[in-house]
Amino acid sequence: MAATETEIRARDRAGARAAGAPRPDVPVVELKDVTKVYDGGSVGLDHVSLRIGRGEFVFLVGPTGCGKSTCIRLLMRELLPSSGEVFIAGRDIGRIPSKRVPHLRRNIGVVFQDYKLLPNRTVYANVAYSLEVIGESRQSIRRKVPDILRLVGLSTKLHAYPDELSGGEQQRVSIARAFVNHPPLLLADEPTGNLDPETSIGIMQLIYRINRTGTTVIVATHDKEMVDKMRRRVIELDGGRIVRDELSGLYRPDESTREFAIRLRGEMGVGDEGNPN
Amino acid sequence: MRLGFFVKEAYRALSRNAAPSLAAMLTILLTALVLGVFIPIVQATTSAADQVRSRVIVNVYLASDVSPADKLALRQRIERTPNVERVEYVSKEEALAQERRRHPKAGWELLGSNPLPDTFRVTPVDPDRVQEIVDALYPVGADGRRHGAVPAIDEVRNREQDTKKILSATSIVKVLAAGLAGLLVFASIALVANTIRLSIFARRREVEVMRLVGATNWFIRWPFVIEGMLVGLMGGVLAVLLLWIVKDTFLDPLSDRFALVSLPHTISFPALAAVLLGSCVAVSAIGSGVTLRRFLRV
Numbered sequence: 001m002a003a004t005e006t007e008i009r010a011r012d013r014a015g016a017r018a019a020g021a022p023r024p025d026v027p028v029v030e031l032k033d034v035t036k037v038y039d040g041g042s043v044g045l046d047h048v049s050l051r052i053g054r055g056e057f058v059f060l061v062g063p064t065g066c067g068k069s070t071c072i073r074l075l076m077r078e079l080l081p082s083s084g085e086v087f088i089a090g091r092d093i094g095r096i097p098s099k100r101v102p103h104l105r106r107n108i109g110v111v112f113q114d115y116k117l118l119p120n121r122t123v124y125a126n127v128a129y130s131l132e133v134i135g136e137s138r139q140s141i142r143r144k145v146p147d148i149l150r151l152v153g154l155s156t157k158l159h160a161y162p163d164e165l166s167g168g169e170q171q172r173v174s175i176a177r178a179f180v181n182h183p184p185l186l187l188a189d190e191p192t193g194n195l196d197p198e199t200s201i202g203i204m205q206l207i208y209r210i211n212r213t214g215t216t217v218i219v220a221t222h223d224k225e226m227v228d229k230m231r232r233r234v235i236e237l238d239g240g241r242i243v244r245d246e247l248s249g250l251y252r253p254d255e256s257t258r259e260f261a262i263r264l265r266g267e268m269g270v271g272d273e274g275n276p277n
Numbered sequence: 278m279r280l281g282f283f284v285k286e287a288y289r290a291l292s293r294n295a296a297p298s299l300a301a302m303l304t305i306l307l308t309a310l311v312l313g314v315f316i317p318i319v320q321a322t323t324s325a326a327d328q329v330r331s332r333v334i335v336n337v338y339l340a341s342d343v344s345p346a347d348k349l350a351l352r353q354r355i356e357r358t359p360n361v362e363r364v365e366y367v368s369k370e371e372a373l374a375q376e377r378r379r380h381p382k383a384g385w386e387l388l389g390s391n392p393l394p395d396t397f398r399v400t401p402v403d404p405d406r407v408q409e410i411v412d413a414l415y416p417v418g419a420d421g422r423r424h425g426a427v428p429a430i431d432e433v434r435n436r437e438q439d440t441k442k443i444l445s446a447t448s449i450v451k452v453l454a455a456g457l458a459g460l461l462v463f464a465s466i467a468l469v470a471n472t473i474r475l476s477i478f479a480r481r482r483e484v485e486v487m488r489l490v491g492a493t494n495w496f497i498r499w500p501f502v503i504e505g506m507l508v509g510l511m512g513g514v515l516a517v518l519l520l521w522i523v524k525d526t527f528l529d530p531l532s533d534r535f536a537l538v539s540l541p542h543t544i545s546f547p548a549l550a551a552v553l554l555g556s557c558v559a560v561s562a563i564g565s566g567v568t569l570r571r572f573l574r575v
Contacts, residue, residue, distance in 0.1 A: 099493075102492060108491075116485060119482075130490040133497075134491055135279065
């Protein structure tokens with residue numbers, strides 16, 4: 001374990017170098033008045049502005065369709081904003097030429113609810129594949145992959161196929177793949193959405209450890225228990241707008257049992273779409 | 278290392294995507310076979326037509342009992358006609374002797390007298406404009422029939438008609454071959470494009486992951502391009518192999534046995550093979566390129 005901790009510290013320094021000169025004044029992620037309207041007319045984000053500094057751990061919470069995934073996809077530059085600007089490490093990613101987009105994505109690790117592992121490759125090959133396709137040398141792949149798999153606790157399952165693993169283990173592989181290059185930013189879209197609470201805690205611990213190496217982490221989730229326990233910064237979205245941004249928040253602040261009961265009855269009674277008001 | 282990765286990925290895709298790859302490969306094979314058969318045929322017919330054209334001469338047959346002075350005048354007149362390169366006099370005795378040499382067993386003894394006329398053989402400068410000489414020496418008269426320009430000329434003939442037949446046959450072969458090859462090339466491109474589309478669909482998870490982790494566009498595309506080119510290359514190699522077998526077992530013994538038959542000049546086999554392989558690979562690269570542009574916008 002001690003060995004792993006020193007590795008993490010070493011990685012912290014390496015990560016800081018990879019991110020370029022750490023300038024505390026430049027936020028890792030900044031959205032300036034971003035609106036995203038999909039082609040069908042539905043609104044993903046509605047005039048959202050936010051700043052996330054280096055090394056922060058942020059939860060994006062809110063009901064389904066509130067704009068969490070839109071936000072993640074904008075940060076990956078899978079989508080372009082309809083208006084406003086998205087900055088990553090001070091650069092407007094709407095302006096970078098499409099040729100540079102792959103290089104942007106190499107500096108962002110992404111974890112999804114459905115893991116997105118390749119079913120016909122082993123754990124080792126899945127992680128190695130992501131290094132192969134960005135042109136890493138075989139030597140550095142052989143060095144990095146066992147290392148990262150040890151970090152996520154899968155060193156005994158290198159040659160298992162994804163369908164032989166539990167959901168939590170598959171998500172660990174996915175995290176290993178996202179973090180194997182020590183990107184300065186890690187995005188997680190519902191990383192515990194498919195997992196039971198015990199396994200979720202393990203996954204969240206792993207993501208937290210990654211955050212402690214200096215990596216900025218943004219987790220979109222509606223895992224209320226997890227958000228309440230971790231007490232990190234919470235940004236709540238609703239209908240594409242930020243309705244709350246607290247430095248150490250709860251999933252839904254200050255709701256007594258009585259209030260919850262009222263909300264529940266209201267939803268059952270008039271079929272209100274889950275709106276607490 | 279990278280090339281190895283691309284080829285490995287392409288091979289993986291090929292073996293998983295065998296049926297459409299096979300269809301595309303067979304079409305390319307067929308295209309290459311048609312090209313491989315027609316290129317030499319077109320070349321041979323063209324060169325045969327050229328040979329005939331180069332032998333085009335105009336025969337000016339003289340009327341009987343023309344005086345030597347008139348013959349000399351006529352010869353000078355022919356030599357002054359435009360497009361005339363050379364004039365050669367063949368007397369009726371020489372003509373008969375030539376015919377006897379050409380057909381020794383034709384029963385010449387049965388002829389009481391020599392039926393052949395004295396002849397001027399005129400070689401044109403440009404075989405394509407041989408009709409000008411005929412028109413000058415044997416113009417169409419007022420009654421719509423041709424008469425000799427001077428009384429000494431009985432008739433003027435050339436082998437224009439033979440040439441025309443050969444040339445039109447050649448051009449039909451050319452058009453047919455080009456049409457067939459065009460259709461097959463189109464079918465090949467479409468089938469390769471379809472193969473690659475299926476392959477992209479089969480590997481959409483890989484493509485998604487590659488985009489996710491930041492593979493460059495060309496890194497994502499190369500395996501598909503190589504897959505398409507491998508399909509083309511296999512089709513081309515098979516076609517060349519088949520052509521070589523046919524050439525080795527049928528054509529070569531034939532040309533050995535008939536060594537005296539002058540072989541029309543055609544493309545050499547290695548050059549033909551190179552052309553076929555090159556065009557197969559090019560066709561399949563175009564096919565995969567078309568699909569990649571449409572379905573793999575990264």
